[in-house]
Amino acid sequence: xxxxxxxxxxxxxxxxxxxxxxxxxxxxxxxxxxxxxxxxxxxxxxxxxxxxxxxxxxxxxxxxxxxxxxxxxxxxxxxxxxxxxxxxxxxxxxxxxxxxxxxxxxxxxxxxxxxxxxxxxxxxxxxxxxxxxxxxxxxxxxxxxxxxxxxxxxxxxxxxxxxxxxxxxxxxxxxxxxxxxxxxxxxxxxxxxxxxxxxxxxxxxxxxxxxxxxxxxxxxxxxxxxxxxxxxxxxxxxxxxxxxxxxxxxxxxxxxxxxxxxxxxxxxxxxxxxxxxxxxxxxxxxxxxxxxxxxxx
Amino acid sequence: xxxxxxxxxxxxxxxxxxxxxxxxxxxxxxxxxxxxxxxxxxxxxxxxxxxxxxxxxxxxxxxxxxxxxxxxxxxxxxxxxxxxxxxxxxxxxxxxxxxxxxxxxxxxxxxxxxxxxxxxxxxxxxxxxxxxxxxxxxxxxxxxxxxxxxxxxxxxxxxxxxxxxxxxxxxxxxxxxxxxxxxxxxxxxxxxxxxxxxxxxxxxxxxxxxxxxxxxxxxxxxxxxxxxxxxxxxxxxxxxxxxxxxxxxxxxxxxxxxxxxxxxxxxxxxxxxxxxxxxxxxxxxxxxxxxxxxxxxxxxxxxxxxxxxxxxxxxxxxxxxxxx
Numbered sequence: 001x002x003x004x005x006x007x008x009x010x011x012x013x014x015x016x017x018x019x020x021x022x023x024x025x026x027x028x029x030x031x032x033x034x035x036x037x038x039x040x041x042x043x044x045x046x047x048x049x050x051x052x053x054x055x056x057x058x059x060x061x062x063x064x065x066x067x068x069x070x071x072x073x074x075x076x077x078x079x080x081x082x083x084x085x086x087x088x089x090x091x092x093x094x095x096x097x098x099x100x101x102x103x104x105x106x107x108x109x110x111x112x113x114x115x116x117x118x119x120x121x122x123x124x125x126x127x128x129x130x131x132x133x134x135x136x137x138x139x140x141x142x143x144x145x146x147x148x149x150x151x152x153x154x155x156x157x158x159x160x161x162x163x164x165x166x167x168x169x170x171x172x173x174x175x176x177x178x179x180x181x182x183x184x185x186x187x188x189x190x191x192x193x194x195x196x197x198x199x200x201x202x203x204x205x206x207x208x209x210x211x212x213x214x215x216x217x218x219x220x221x222x223x224x225x226x227x228x229x230x231x232x233x234x235x236x237x238x239x240x241x242x243x244x245x246x247x248x249x250x251x252x253x254x255x256x257x258x259x260x261x262x263x264x265x266x267x268x269x270x271x272x273x274x275x276x277x278x279x280x281x282x283x284x285x286x287x288x289x290x291x292x293x294x295x296x297x
Numbered sequence: 298x299x300x301x302x303x304x305x306x307x308x309x310x311x312x313x314x315x316x317x318x319x320x321x322x323x324x325x326x327x328x329x330x331x332x333x334x335x336x337x338x339x340x341x342x343x344x345x346x347x348x349x350x351x352x353x354x355x356x357x358x359x360x361x362x363x364x365x366x367x368x369x370x371x372x373x374x375x376x377x378x379x380x381x382x383x384x385x386x387x388x389x390x391x392x393x394x395x396x397x398x399x400x401x402x403x404x405x406x407x408x409x410x411x412x413x414x415x416x417x418x419x420x421x422x423x424x425x426x427x428x429x430x431x432x433x434x435x436x437x438x439x440x441x442x443x444x445x446x447x448x449x450x451x452x453x454x455x456x457x458x459x460x461x462x463x464x465x466x467x468x469x470x471x472x473x474x475x476x477x478x479x480x481x482x483x484x485x486x487x488x489x490x491x492x493x494x495x496x497x498x499x500x501x502x503x504x505x506x507x508x509x510x511x512x513x514x515x516x517x518x519x520x521x522x523x524x525x526x527x528x529x530x531x532x533x534x535x536x537x538x539x540x541x542x543x544x545x546x547x548x549x550x551x552x553x554x555x556x557x558x559x560x561x562x563x564x565x566x567x568x569x570x571x572x573x574x575x576x577x578x579x580x581x582x583x584x585x586x587x588x589x590x591x592x593x594x595x596x597x598x599x600x601x602x603x604x605x606x607x608x609x610x611x612x613x614x615x616x617x618x619x620x621x
Binding site: 023024025026027028031032034035038039041042043045046048049052060061062064065108109110112113115116117120121122125128132135138143144145146147148149150151166167169170172175198200201202205226229230232233237246247250251254255258261264265268271272275276278279283284286287290291292 | 341361422427430433443458558580
């Protein structure tokens with residue numbers, strides 16, 4: 001029954017001789033084939049990485065290379081955590097602490113500033129917002145890396161997590177995103193009404209704005225977490241090899257065991273697990289957030 | 298999404314109302330005046346304070362450092378523009394600029410073209426759209442380091458999958474790290490693999506805002522899908538395309554992790570620097586050779602290069618906005 005009612009409206013189109021050719025959104029065989037190829041190319045390196053992580057080194061060095069998984073994953077992962085001088089476990093813990101702290105920090109900072117820019121009036125607002133947008137175009141962390149490092153040396157913060165976390169909190173994109181989101185999700189009348197009722201600005205932010213922009217906060221949180229988890233240059237410089245992030249630990253693993261493919265691949269496999277989980281659980285939000293953000297730009 | 302938003306805000310705003318009104322307004326006037334005036338600044342201040350400390354200050358200080366012969370131990374002598382003149386005559390620096398721009402071009406042009414085509418394909422009537430989009434985005438979950446590790450193995454001379462596939466067509470094994478062209482291609486594919494899907498999703502979002510009847514009218518007039526794509530889709534996507542060009546420019550000019558990992562974790566970028574980028578040059582000078590002043594000067598020149606490119610892009614964006 002359901003299948004019939006489901007198909008009924010669709011059926012006439014493909015069979016109607018002329019219309020199907022004219023339909024600009026019809027997927028041709030060529031479209032489907034090239035999409036299939038694109039998806040294969042997207043997925044294959046990840047798949048192959050996991051395959052090698054489940055193999056032995058003899059397999060990895062064989063020609064043609066193996067394409068199906070075997071049973072050595074657990075053993076290889078254990079070797080990663082036991083690998084000397086890689087400090088993989090420390091790396092994972094550090095990365096979790098850094099990524100979570102930065103994510104929470106950026107979401108709070110951006111939601112506060114976004115609310116002020118979108119819903120409050122104050123002198124210099126447009127100028128300040130413009131400066132945020134302009135600095136989005138400048139990769140500040142990479143430009144100022146030398147003095148930033150010296151600053152950390154002077155403060156005695158090198159090799160501490162706060163030296164990694166604090167500079168990452170500067171994120172113009174987050175402020176811009178939350179400004180856009182608040183504009184659309186929090187009607188100004190609502191803010192005015194709450195003010196007439198005698199609510200303070202902080203109260204309005206907490207009770208009116210925050211509940212309304214929660215989906216935007218979620219999108220920002222997901223994107224920030226993914227970004228910070230993958231950061232490489234700054235942690236590499238400011239942390240020492242025995243106190244790394246997961247990316248820096250991966251590099252150490254790669255340097256020291258360059259011929260031990262299965263070990264390195266097991267390491268990369270472990271390193272993507274958190275983002276894989278984010279992707280599986282929040283895939284819809286990631287796509288939605290990206291697509292919404294793109295249209296607003 | 299919007300439904301839950303409305304429900305949330307309405308239920309939250311009602312309670313404070315009556316209770317607040319009951320209070321005498323007397324001394325509160327000053328506080329509410331202060332609240333109205335000062336709180337907005339308080340709200341934006343966390344961002345701007347952090348921005349001043351970790352964004353603006355290092356940038357200005359970089360300029361100061363770049364005017365000195367500044368060593369690790371803190372020995373510094375003011376030498377004016379000497380770092381800059383030395384840098385502009387340094388073949389190794391220009392080599393790194395050439396590598397950066399070269400990799401940027403051979404990575405970005407095919408990437409954005411492929412992303413456009415991919416977005417167009419994703420915009421067709423297809424089943425399982427979410428799964429399709431997620432699979433295209435899947436490379437984003439891998440870190441740059443992981444990508445570089447996997448691709449470096451794929452491009453391995455002796456056991457690499459790429460050479461094996463090429464070997465099936467009779468091509469001799471290529472040592473991808475050895476030559477400029479081959480290392481550029483290898484690094485460019487790492488960038489493209491990671492970002493093509495992302496850009497395709499951005500384009501797809503913009504494509505979906507194009508009214509469908511435009512296409513239907515064109516189809517009735519006999520325009521082929523290919524002509525519709527180049528005649529309707531691409532022109533209307535221009536602002537989005539420029540946005541992605543700007544983002545790719547910044548990413549491309551600061552390219553670091555891929556070439557570092559491709560070259561066994563070293564900052565030299567191959568035996569003769571065939572894939573050393575400017576970011577690697579800066580880190581090598583500053584943090585391996587401890588020539589802070591020299592590295593800072595290189596950072597400023599890189600900054601200027603990015604600013605010029607960004608300004609050109611910005612002008613194009615504005616130009617397009619006006620002509621509409």
